[in-house]
Amino acid sequence: MKTNLSLLSVLLCTLLFPNTLTAQDAESDSTIYPYVLPIWGQKAQDRGFGDQLQLPFGFNVNYVNAFIDMEITEFGLAIAGHDLSGVVNKETLNFTNVNATTNGLNYRADAWVLPFLDVYALFSAVTGGTDVSLQPTWTDATGETILQLPEFSSSVEFDALAYGIGTTFIFGWEGYFLSTDVNISRTDTELLKDQVGYLTLSARVGHRFFLNKNNRDLFVAPYFGMMYRNFVGSKGNNGTINMDEVFPDLQDTFDTTVDAKIQANDDEIAMLNSNPIQNAGEIAKLTAENAALNTIKTKVDDSGVFSTEIDYFIKKDLKQTVTFQFGFNLQLNKHWMVRGEYGVADSQRFLMTGLQYRFGVKKRGLQ
Template structure:
């Protein structure tokens, strides 16, 4: 099942494109002299940069703005459980057959380690726009079983499939972060869209991530501050995936015939058991709609298994030039997870932040550095 491993790893890689929005424009309020002095200074100052639009207007109303341009680099680790279904497989561009009843997934866990970079700018005082370029190393561990009926009323697992796939991936995207801050408290709604063009997929994979956050910024001496927040992380993606792989990528050449011969033998044994059960029924029991349905279901599954083996056998005869085509639907086990984060600002130019997501089947850690400047 290296096909499935590959696809799930692509999926997880895409999940990690989310990045943390920097601290926003902040309306200075408070009765302490330092706040009153800062607000008064902002109201009477001249804004020197082209961005954001309306920068002069908002500082005249007592808002403190970050530098308009920035560049950040972030390390990302994530581990997530994936649910897949509607798995279809075909060989050498022949017809694909649904394998949901034959291949049953017990567990699929994907892990990624990567780095993404993000240039950004404040288009408006309360809207940050950014681009994403990312590279990651990924692995996916899949545990599943191959099942066939041994009588019309029962199925048996004839093989356990435990495998792991590794690959590198690259993605690009962009994001928008509407934010608002007052008195050190802030709200942010991070949204980003990304696409990954990977050789084994028919078309780029797309994902949308939504990350609402609420937090508080604590000011220290000079320009130093610490922002802390909590929020959520939601994933939406195009669930359908299609692609093609060389047959030799799935198993070594010397294993193909052994696996195919073993499969034929197990299917034949199961067919004998199903037929023996059916022939052992009385005429009246054979007319029972329940027994008919069981018998037809078993025969359909065994016929499908035989057709897949026939396709694999034909492909194996020209293994060097053969391909396997696949399609499946996939989704995260949990759409949402909870997150907490913090950002330390050394000054208005340099910042460091970290964020951790948990309380679901998905866990993630993002840590990064940011540099901001005027424009």
């Protein structure tokens, strides 16, 4: 009786739900593509490529380190509301070196919407620093140098957040693959009032090598390519920074220089005191100079000028926008992949390494 009831139940289920499969059924039937993405995943399965598709959803965590040489193409300066652009600008500051270094974590979530098209969103949290060297130089109308200060450098550290979207196209044939990638991102940093747009274009070509003939999920895919990166939509940025952040030793240098001058005057006064009557005029002059120096030092230190906010306008461009890229993807299994990449050019260096986890969401009825 129980056997007859069981057979009847199976028959009713077959009649009422003829297209319903269990997850176990789908896994045992190699003609069924079980996941909601990519679109046309079933077509790829029908053509025998289903086992070559990655799991459709992924999450990446990457460490990124970059060094970039830049040039200042426009610059303006105001201190305490006074515009100094007429005398302090790109030409007079004479920037000799400008570079930036950033490092931090990049997070990316992606999905294969078509077998050859991946879309993703990215978010980065980085720290970095900007090194600037300059030798202020002023010339007259004929171009003759009338004043040139010694070359000096300053470094400013910053934190930045970046977020963006991108897409990857990929084509494969007999183990070879070609991929192109484009993404655009925006960066927020406390140093700049406006966001900075960034465009990245890249193309890579490589080959897949299986590491275990009995396990086609384990393979390494080395590649090489080129990457283009540049600012987009930027007409320059306004920013505000304290003077002691740009020149952290300026107050100590000022105080040390004044103290050294006062000490030198005191030493000369001590020598002149061997004949105070004859040297009375010089002694009085040096004593008055020391009093003035002490007054200047006190007023300048108490004025807060060394922590004054500097308002500036700056436009930067990359010296070089293209790098050559070399890297690899090491797939451990369908879920885990390790990636490393290095990019190099005369004025840029780029290093990235990270870990990727992939998973699938099954179609309704295959849960």
